[in-house]
Amino acid sequence: xxxxxxxxxxxxxxxxxxxxxxxxxxxxxxxxxxxxxxxxxxxxxxxxxxxxxxxxxxxxxxxxxxxxxxxxxxxxxxxxxxxxxxxxxxxxxxxxxxxxxxxxxxxxxxxxxxxxxxxxxxxxxxxxxxxxxxxxxxxxxxxxxxxxxxxxxxxxxxxxxxxxxxxxxxxxxxxxxxxxxxxxxxxxxxxxxxxxxxxxxxxxxxxxxxx
Numbered sequence: 196x197x198x199x200x201x202x203x204x205x206x207x208x209x210x211x212x213x214x215x216x217x218x219x220x221x222x223x224x225x226x227x228x229x230x231x232x233x234x235x236x237x238x239x240x241x242x243x244x245x246x247x248x249x250x251x252x253x254x255x256x257x258x259x260x261x262x263x264x265x266x267x268x269x270x271x272x273x274x275x276x277x278x279x280x281x282x283x284x285x286x287x288x289x290x291x292x293x294x295x296x297x298x299x300x301x302x303x304x305x306x307x308x309x310x311x312x313x314x315x316x317x318x319x320x321x322x323x324x325x326x327x328x329x330x331x332x333x334x335x336x337x338x339x340x341x342x343x344x345x346x347x348x349x350x351x352x353x354x355x356x357x358x359x360x361x362x363x364x365x366x367x368x369x370x371x372x373x374x375x376x377x378x379x380x381x382x383x384x385x386x387x388x389x390x391x392x393x394x395x396x397x398x399x400x401x402x403x404x405x406x
Contacts, residue, residue, distance in 0.1 A: 217255050219245035221269060224262040225307055233263060233315045263315075264326050270308040272330055276338040279345040288345070289399045296367045297392055309371050335361055342403070356402045363402060366395040 223244030227236040238259055242252040256262050277292045299305040316323045339360050345351040356362070370391050 213255070216245070216247065216251065217265075220247070220252060220255060220262060221266055224259070225266055225304070225311070228263070228266075228311055228315070229307060233259070233319055260322055263319075263322065264330075266308050267312060267326050268330050270302075270304045271312065272334050276334065276341050279341050279350065281348060281350075283345075283350065285351060285400065285403050289396060289403065292363070292399065293392060293396060296364065297388075300367060300370060300388070306371050306374075309368065310375060313368075313372060351403060354403060360402075363399055366391065366398060 220241060224236070224241045226244060227240050231240075236259060238252055239249055241259065241262065242249050245252070256265070277288070277295045279288045283291075312323065339357060342351060342357055342360070346353050370388070
């Protein structure tokens with residue numbers, strides 16, 4: 196009995212909406228950067244992983260540096276700040292801030308991009324430094340201004356630690372990096388995350404009260 200002929204595959208490219216092509220490029224780039232590192236990743240491999248040609252890649256991004264920055268902005272910077280309402284206590288704000296931060300901790304893309312940032316920061320310092328200055332720092336400054344407004348309203352006492360408010364995010368960063376499955380011998384439990392968040396809350400209260 197003759198063997199059946201293999202099924203024919205349609206080699207025609209499927210036309211995708213621009214937003215979907217960008218999403219596929221970012222997904223592919225994240226996988227390639229994580230697997231090979233930024234320097235060793237080739238644009239042709241990113242394009243192939245997204246199901247595109249190189250010209251399809253260049254229709255949306257000028258370089259892999261642009262893709263790297265897009266990943267950082269898409270998954271690490273949300274663009275909005277946590278409000279300190281006129282009726283809030285310090286504890287109210289802290290709880291809202293933690294809700295905002297920990298909403299992303301369990302998202303795989305957030306964890307992967309954050310780890311990528313720390314892995315590549317010393318390898319491509321100019322690129323990471325420019326992104327921090329142009330994207331990350333303005334968002335941080337906007338959050339500090341929210342707190343300064345609370346100080347002017349008399350809800351919050353001025354504390355020198357507000358000048359280093361980036362420290363408020365450090366426990367989240369520590370959790371993501373320390374919970375990397377490649378570094379752990381035991382799975383992370385919900386109880387461990389809840390305990391970590393409680394400690395983070397204590398740190399935040401001390402930070403904002405100047406204790």
